[in-house]
Amino acid sequence: MRQLFLCVVAVLCQSVFADVQSLKQRISLQYPKLALTDLMTTPIDHLYSARLDGQVVYLDESGEYLFTGAILRLKDQKNITQELLQNKASNLWATLPLQDAIPIVKGTGQHKIAVFSDPNCPYCQQLERELSRLNDVTIYIFMYPLRPQSEKLTKQVWCSPNSSYAWQKLMQQGINPVASLNCQNPIERNLALGQRLGFNGTPSIVFANGESNIGFLSADQIQSFWRQHGL
Structure with missing residues (x-):
């Protein structure tokens, strides 16, 4: 059972990585001047976050639409955007x-x-x-x-x-x-x-x-x- 669980986790991680990589490649080919960094998945299906000019932005999985602004989770009023900003900030010093x-x-x-x-x-x-x-x-x-x-x-x-x-x-x-x-x-x-x-x-x-x-x-x-x- 444990081996099966690990296999499922590995497959899911590979799938997420592939999705992020394919989106990154798609954007770099179609919009080479768009300087996005830190592209990653979000808790929302088919929605990705990235950093652009120091700000958190969002993209759909097609890479055709880019969103800005705060995203709130209604059930607990959690500010997803603020959490992403804090997570990115916590990593900033370590990467300088x-x-x-x-x-x-x-x-x-x-x-x-x-x-x-x-x-x-x-x-x-x-x-x-x-x-x-x-x-x-x-x-x-x-x-x-x-x-x-x-x-x-x-x-x-x-x-x-x-x-x-x-x-x-x-x-x-x-x-x-x-x-x-x-x-x-x-x-x-x-x-x-x-x-x-x-x-x-x-x-x-x-x-x-x-x-x-x-x-x-x-x-x-x-x-x-x-x-x-x-x-």
């Missing part, structure tokens, strides 16, 4: 390529935060002053040059002997880095990552529980978030 960020550690470094930042963004510069007020924190800076004039600066920072020092000098004192551009850097990957996450502005902040915020936050707001969520 931290090797492509500049780590800045203060004190014990126990609190963790990731910041997508553009050196020519005034609010990013303001955020840097607020980040300097935080204690016992590890800040991962993903340089994210949405402005064309920022690309050279970010590459020079990365190529500097001490990138965290070069970044803080640039953002807090306006001292430009002098390093050459002759090193491999993650800037293109960071741009692709931010766009995939729907970060269409800077600064964009990701907390260790996967929740994110586009826009400026003060040090007090960040610390309040940590206390509220036990981070």
Whole structure:
């Protein structure tokens, strides 16, 4: 009986995987510019969820129709969309390529935060002053040059002997880095990552529980978030 049960489960899993894969292939062929990620099944038959520009969207099994908005389960008023957002958020931090960020550690470094930042963004510069007020924190800076004039600066920072020092000098004192551009850097990957996450502005902040915020936050707001969520 146990072997029969395992066989049934295996067949069902293969069927679900095949359905998701076939839908993914169909969409990529018919709509190659539609940048969907995290395509998966939902509790509703023949309905799939995906992520598009940082938002949860839904597709039918034909791949011809795309829906946005909240889905509620009437029997218990459960917000299916909110649950999907929370599940995706919980996985976000674990999938961040931290090797492509500049780590800045203060004190014990126990609190963790990731910041997508553009050196020519005034609010990013303001955020840097607020980040300097935080204690016992590890800040991962993903340089994210949405402005064309920022690309050279970010590459020079990365190529500097001490990138965290070069970044803080640039953002807090306006001292430009002098390093050459002759090193491999993650800037293109960071741009692709931010766009995939729907970060269409800077600064964009990701907390260790996967929740994110586009826009400026003060040090007090960040610390309040940590206390509220036990981070």
